Structure formats: C-alpha cells, structure tokens
Amino acid sequence: MDGHRFFQGIASQIEALDAYRSADLQARVHRYLDDLWVGLQAVYPQADPVAERVAQVIGQNLAQRPTDLQALDLERIHTPDWFLKPEVHGYIAYTDRFADTLQGVGAHIGYLKELGIRYLHLMPLLLPREGENDGGYAVADYRRVRPDLGSMDDLEALCTQLRREGISLCLDLVLNHVAREHPWAEAARRGDPKYRDYFYIYPDRTLPDQFERTLPEVFPDFAPGNFTWDDEVQGWVWTTFNSWQWDVNWSNPEVFLEYLDVILWLANKGIDVFRLDAIAFTWKRMGTHCQNQPEVHALTQALRAAVRIAAPAVAFKAEAIVAPEDLIAYLGTREHYGKVSELAYHNTLMVQIWSSLASRDTRLFTQALMRFPEKPASAGWTTYLRCHDDIGWAISDTDAALQGFSGAAHRRFLSDFYKGDFPGSFARGMHFQENPETGDRRTSGSAASLAGLEAALESGNPRLINLAIERILLAHAVFIGYGEGIPLIYMGDELGMLNDYDYAQEPAHQDDNRWLHRPKMDWARAERRKQEGTVEHRIFHGIKGLLQARARTHQLHATFSTKPLWQPNPHLLVLKRPHPEGTLVQVYNFSEQDQALPWETLRQEGIVQPYDHITQAPAPAYLRPFARLWLAQHQA
C-alpha cells in the first residue's frame, strides 16, 4: 500500500486540514501504515481495496473527532505510558448495579476518587437483545445505550465528566458475536446474502460435526455445542457462547470495516479503552479448538494500527482467558511484539492467588510465575482477584508436575475447596458449568465469600473474622503490588460484599450462577466505611492504603518487570522488582501463622535495613498471619 495514497484517502474526508494537522496525520500514517498493511495482508487475499476503505473509515471518523479528544490524543502521544503508571488503579462495575444509570455513575465519581480510581470499566451498556442477554454481552446495537441506563448523549457526558476528574473509561467491545437480533443477523435471517456472509452458517451438520470434534464447550450446562439450528436462515449458525450470540465471520473484510467504524465512532464519544471481549475465539480453523489462531493477532494489529492513526488516545485490552503460553501473544510476540493490545488480563496471577490461599503453599505460584513469559515493556497486564465471570482453575499440568503433583487433582481440590466442600475450607462458593466429560468445574462466588468472610461472620468468631479480612487484604496486596499493569478492583470487593443468593429469584439470571457475585452495590454498607471498627472500614481503608502505597512506589511502574524468587519457606511468596532507584522485594505470608522474614533472600538483594513502602516504616521483626510487605533498603 502506497503511503501517499493512503494519506490522501484519509485527507479527502477531512474538510479543513491545515498544515499542522496534515503534518501530524502524515506522521501517524508513516508510523502505523506498515503495521496495518502487514496485518491486513495476513488475513485478506485482496488487502489493497480493504486498505483503501480503511483509509476512508479513518478519514470519516477523524473528521468528526471532537477537539477535546484531539487534545487528549496529543497528550497521550507524549505520555505513551499513561496506563502503565503506578497511580493508575481500576474499578470494574455494571452501571445499573453500581448506580442505576449513567448519570448515577457521574454522581458517584467522588466515591471512586476517594478510593484512588483512575480507570473505570463499566460493563456492557450498549443495547442488548431483549430477555436473556448474557449480562449485556449479546449486543443488538453498538450505537445505542441500554435505554434504562441513559442515552448516547449521557455516555458522552459521562466520558467528559470522568476525563475532567482524571478517570478514563473502558467499555466492552463484543467482537466475537452479536445478538441474533442485531441488524446484521436480522438481515441474514431475511436472506440477504451480504449479511449471511457476516456469519458462519452451514446448511447441514457436515462441517459443524467436523469442527465439533476439536471444539470445547464454553457453557456446557446451558448452551451445549457450538452450533445452533436456525429455522429462518435454514442453517446451523456458529454460536460459541449462547444460542442467541451469533459468532461473526472475521475472514470477511466487511466485518473488519464495520467494527473499525464502530470503534472509532465510540472513541469519538470519549471511550478510552476497549475491552476486546472473547477475542481468542475470533478466528476459526478446522482441526483446532478455534482459539488463539495466528490470524487473531494479525487482525488485532491491523485494527490497532488503524485506531492509532485515527484516535491515538485509545488503548485495547484483550480479554483472553487462555494459558500463559498463548496469552502473551495478546500483548504481542515475534512480529506482533508491542503491536497488538496494550493490556490483557493476567488470569494466572488471579488463579494462583486463590490456589495459594487454599493450600497455604506458594511453591506452585512461584513455579507458575517462573515460567510465565515476559511482557513487552510498552504493554501491561490488568491484574485482579475477582471479576464478573467465574474462576476457571487454569493450573498448568506442567507447573504442577514440576512441583511433584497432579494438575487434575489440584484443580479438583480447588473447585471442592471454593465450593466449601473440602474439610476445613473457609470458602462459600458454587460450581459453575460442571462438565462430567472433561471433569472441568469452575467456581462462582464473591471475593469476600470465597476468602472466608461469609462463613466467619456467620460464626461470629472475631478471630475468624479478623483472619478473613487479613486474607482479603493479602490477596489484594498481591495483585495491586504486582506492578506489571493496572490493578482492577471488582465492585463491592472494597467493602467485602458477600455472595448475593437472591440472583436465583430472577428468571433471567437463575440459570447462570455467575450472578452470585454480581450483587447490587450496597450503598448503606458503603457508608460504614466511615465508621472505625467496622468490617467495611477495615477492608476499604486497607485497600485504599495499598493503592496509595502503589501510587508513591516508583518501582511499581509497569515498564519494569516482576521476578519471583525461590526461598525455603513454602508459606511465603517473594517477588522482586529490580529498579534503578533500588530493588523492591515484596513478601507475602499466605499462612495463618507467624513467619520469619526471609533475611537471606533480602540480603542477597542488598536489603539489610528493610523499609516497608506500605506502612512507610521499618519492617516489623516477623511476619504476622497474611502479612504483606513491600520492602526496599532504607534510605536514611
């Protein structure tokens, strides 16, 4: 693709392109056209006409980009690490569960700021299909807001309000599927051949059966199989998730152009980060499990390059809940290094925190981090303890074998433990999507209930309540202190909110127990954060203190990496953050007993007078149950 022609393609859509904007645009094209072109060519045999239309889509949207967002583009071009800074902390919530409406969210910005939040992920709020809609992940219109939450104008206003307060907004971009009621699917159902090609539709079971041989099932309980017969299209439609979520066909360049336009249109409303939902599934290949195919990364590279030209303020977050060796590709490996998503979920960290809390043993944790691939310096992980989804027990068989036990047995132990079935378990949770064929069992439950607070409160035993709170704070300290990206607090966890068993009363939710950990925000409970001695006060201020400590600890800038350290005590997790200002060594006690500080390890890292960055005081003489310390050599 000729750079000048591509530039002209964009410029022709923009009326008053003065010399400055023209030079700026040329620089962007010069920087990103190659990435775009390589990505497009890897997937589309006729890449040239596609690139021409990409230029047009970029031009049309760039022409509409509001001035304040263009200023933000400029600011972020000069601050490429804006999402890697240690003061950027995230919060995840459903709009209606947090504050009823988008305007309501605006009214609660003070609460988010009090906690130290700089990044807000509001879960699906675009118009979903009516009835069951997978918590909004079945989108019927990408350009309309769910009417009970507000309008597109409200969303735009909220973006502006958040931006003024220094908070960026992340929105889900569901790009693997649309609702059966989305206009593309409706047109396909009416028989329009153009739109039939937006989907995977097969006249009989021949190909679906061949694919099914190697395809796993995401929801074996309530949506078995990967294809759904549809009378209207007279065919089997590819539906990886629910029967009413139709997978779109990314091998069709029209689909690429549609999504690019949607992204840029929403970016012009002020969305900062797009969470690329279920991105691993977007390319299908016979004989594989149809996840993590190389084309997924080529497509993301092309999309991102186009977005960098049209709206450089925008970042991508890949939602790929896959094995570490596959996950790293979502931040870019080899030819895609640093050219795909800026952010991706660190699922392993989350699973290992829960695993070590249950076993009180950190060897598997250290082992898993030892083998975890290094990320590009320009990208970051989002680290978390809970989110709106279930926990899949992604324990690698290799890691388990290296520590001398069975991965399958440990996965079974974890699902039993977190259901509360294992003798001595402190947890209260539920099995999600038990699959008798594979033995796979995932877990639903809120962080606090899984960490023992629900059972402890019921027992009324102050010692158990105290341990549960300390356990919750330890778990938060690990992912907040991990330092390779944005830590995400899941709504309600900052107050220790428990499982919501009422979900079973709601017909649209009762079959999906992920609603167990999707409660409505309890604002009365939130008020108790102001009252010393309450559970809410301890957890809220504990987490807030960790976020404040993170913000002032330079070693936690995400361009630097985290190294696990082996040391002899199996109850301690020790992580190292090498940094020019002095190494930071984090020590976490995963047991209910006091432990000695790992002096030998600290000495080896040059720390003889350890100073704790969390409490801003010299390290204590020993580690209390669930203690967390971020230690550096004391600079007197």
Ligand code: GLC
């Ligand atoms: C993502 C979402 C999950 C949803 C699925 C299908 O994994 O996090 O909630 O069910 O995509 O859209």
